[in-house]
Amino acid sequence: MFVISSKNIFGNSLALAQRAGCWIFAGMLLLLAFPQAQAQSTLSGVVLDSVTRQPLPFGTVFLANTTLGVTTDDAGRFAFARVPAGTYEVVASYLGYALRRQVITLTNEPQQLTFRLPPSANTLGEVVVRPHPNKPEDYQKFASTFLGSTTFSQQCRIRNPEAVRVEYDAEKNELTATCADFLTVENQALGYRIRYYGLDFRLNFAEGWMSFYGSPVFEPLKARSGRQQQRWAANRSRAYKGSLPHFLRSVYDNGVAEAGFRVQRLRRVPNPARARADSLLALMRAQAFSIRALDPARFDDSLAHLIRVPRQLEYLFSAPLATTDFSNRPPVAPEVLLQFPDLLLVYYDQELADPAYVAFTARNATPDQTLPAGLDKQVSVLHLQQPQVPLQANGQPANPLALYTEGYWGFEKMGEFLPVDYLPPAQPSRTR
Structure with a gap:
């Protein structure tokens, strides 16, 4: 299952007790262990x-988040040969039937599964009320948020928009999108067609968060030329470098610095001045008419100043962290434990940020916000939702829900989405 959870954060900059003027798009990428x-x-x-x-017969069975998918034969049977050992979400889909998923762990021994799919409502002859057509503005907001705003995302297209149902709930101030079968996304930047089964998308405007999940399967596109295939290979490598999967794999391999990452400890604490600011704001708004009439300019300046008081202060520890400062390798277990107090501030120094990141941040900043320096750098923040997170051999977390990211990693979306069986090009061996 693939899940992204994002929140819009108007908060502090990544410097000692300074307030940021940027909108940080936070996200969490959840992948199965492979x-x-x-x-x-x-x-x-x-x-x-x-x-x-x-x-x-002729149904679809696939391993979610991979390029591995097959079609059932006349007897409804399917088979995958030479699947690398690991943990997978196996998904079975058939037109007119409800989707079914099973999470399995493959070892050296062959394994068999039986999927029993229940007919959907219209197959059973029940009355189904067809959804009203999507409002163009609602669909556009869904599509732009789902695909993202990166340079690669601009080369992504939803090929079956009629398959998605988008609704806006005015009471919750929330936009939702669901898909009865699958949503097809074509990524011409990376050369993949992604079929996204069981989509459940939510964008909450009131609280400023976004999440979507489902079970995607990747199909490599057929290149029209050798040059296009080379471009896709280069873009896939670029999407991987500096990404969250790249970082986690380097943690497992104990090669964070060699991979081009720098890590520091970041601590966030509540700002004691925020409570007083909220009290003054409530008082000013309650008596806005009478107070503003005395001195409009001073009133407006005071109001703007109080609104800008940050809710949190940030303290950045200057000492760089070694991989062993935020991970632990048990002597016997085959996994590495990701564990650290507070947060990790992660820099990737091997390439600059996507130019679209600066434009996106500027576009979503309020008029009184000042963009901080360093937006051309790839800087991300990593949170743990539990004390320890085991990492598998390729860096994928055993419990993906335990990771939460913000900053540059949160900005990257479908445009940079790679299957978990993607392997980066081998690096040339170093000569001594």
Whole structure:
């Protein structure tokens, strides 16, 4: 399952107790564990109608977040050969039936699965009220948020917009989007067609957060020329470098610095001045008419000053962290534990930020906000939602919900979305 959870943060800059004037888009990328082990296994099974127990031929079965997908035969059977050992979400889909998922761990031994898909409501003959057409402004807001604002995202297109139902709830001030079957996204920057099954998208304007999840499967596009294939390969490498999966893999390999990352400890604490500012704001707004009449300019300046008081103060520890400062490798366990107090501030020094990042931040800043320096750098913040997060051999977290990111990693969206079986080009060996 792939999940992104994002929140708009109007907060402090990444410097000692300074207030930021930028809008930081935070996000969390959740992937299944897909260890780069040499061990391989076979996976097979059958897809059946849950009511009649009859086989469902020509259905789709795939390993979520990968390029691995097959079609069932006349008897509803499917088979995957030479699947690397690891943990997967296996998804079965058939037109007119509800989606079904199973999470499995493959070892060296062959494994078999049986999927029993229940017919959807219209297959059972029930009355189904067709959704009203999407309002253009609602659909556009969904599409732009879902695809993202990066340079690569600008080369992404939703190919079946009629498949998604977008609704706005005025009471919750929330936009939702769902898809009965799958949403197809074509990424011409990376050369993938992504079928996103079971989409559940939410954008809450009142609280400033966004989340979406589902089960995607990747299909490599067919290049029209060798030059296009080379461009896709270069873009995939660029999307991977500096990304969250790249960082986590380097943590597992104990090679964070060698991979081009710098890490510092970041602490956030409540600003004691914020409570007094909120009290004064409430008083000023309650008596706005009478107070502003005495001195409008002074009133407006005071109001703007109080609104700008940050809710949190940030303290950045200047000493750089070694990989062992925020991870632990147990002597026996095959995994590495990600663990640290406070937050991690992560810099990637091997390339500059996407120019679209600066434009995006400036576009979403309020008129009284000043953009901080360093927006051309790739700087991200990493949170842990639990004390320890085990990492698999390729850096994927055992519990993806335990990670939360903001900053540059939160800005990257569908344009940089790679399958978990993507392997970056091998680096040339160093000569001594």
